[in-house]
Amino acid sequence: MNVSLEVARGSVTGLLGPSGCGKTTLMRAIVGVQARVEGEVMVLGLPAGEADLRRRVGYVTQAPAVYGDLTVEENLRYFARIVDVPRGRAADVSRTVGLAGRERQVVNSMSGGEQARVSLATALLNRPELLILDEPTVGLDPILRAELWKTFHELAEDGATLLVSSHVMDEAAACGALLLMREGAMLAQTTPAGLRSRTGEQDLGRAFLKVINERQAA
């Protein structure tokens, strides 16, 4: 994989492309957990993976990375202790992800979408400056998806930078900036409006296909 990209602070950037195109690898490189990365990855002005970044960057993996045998509250309290925020933050973030009132439930007994939200909640505890979210809305119903995207924009308005991956093109419309990937390469760095005007397609899914076809023709 060979890519070069920039993400503006305070934006919600969508990283879009089919499954297996390298979205997760790219995100892992930015978080600094991917081994054998060549080249330069600078995050908030520091090399990716720098110890200082661990309190400033939040990463939510595609599969929920929380303790299934603990309750929502126990998970949140543990992660709150690690990032050193007051207990009260646990209740705040459960509300943010729409799990208020469910704190006593054991994570394993929740649906996949709910577990994903617990995982997201743990990353919000310390209000990271940069949030890397790997397919956070997979398997969620449309209402919840819309709510989460609203939350992402609220976080960005508060000054956070979000990089959100998805393989569903209709989520691209909700992003301020777009990164289109395919087979390990960055096809375009654009905006929803830019993609539409460049391709003359209103539907972003078809616009993406057009970009791919242009590339193959070239």
Add this chain to the structure above:
Amino acid sequence: MTARITLATARRVLWQVRRDRRTLALLVAVPCLLLVLMRYVFYEEPRTFQHIGAPLCGLFPFILMFLVTSITMLRERTTGTLERLMTLPLVKLDVLTGYGIAFGLLATIQAGIVCAVGFLALGLNAPHGAWLVALLAVGNALLGMALGLFVSAFAQTEFQAVQFMPAVVFPQMLLCGLFVARDAMAPLLYDISWALPLTYAYEALQRATKPAALTTALLGDVVVIITATLAALALGAFTLRRRTT
């Protein structure tokens, strides 16, 4: 290292175990039942029961903590929580020490109950006090934990992790001198037994359960156990990588 994170990790691990009541019950009940079973297997040979059963009270926690840790740690690796932890502001030692405290506490409870059953109810003899056996048992449990942590890096599934018990623990049990005196083994096995940490764990327990006066040799065994534990922990820490493919 941060005490806040270490203690939070210990508490989290204990919460997880607490929720799994069946495992908790098995951890305590199985060694006790095995001791009772041995007591009646060696019904006509109380001396053999004393010879094997007394040191075994201090070895059970080693075996069980090895198993529990290797599976808990494997889960931490496969469910992605370890990777999540590695992206947070903590050091590996926070996690490892947290595990040590939690499992040390469990081992203390387990060793206490097993020793009570063995030395009080089943008539085993601890000439230097059952507390010494229990204390050694906790040390052995931490050794088992450290080894379990290390080998968990080589398992991809829980099936594989369970197989490490016969692969790593059983040979050490056979060679440590518990069943056959080490100098009665084939010379090669005798030599190998010097390199296995459980040999020293058994030696210490044997000293603690035989009437002969205690010497500094016991201290030597304890030093080896502690060194082996720290070495296994260091190796285990090395397998907790921040960057993976």
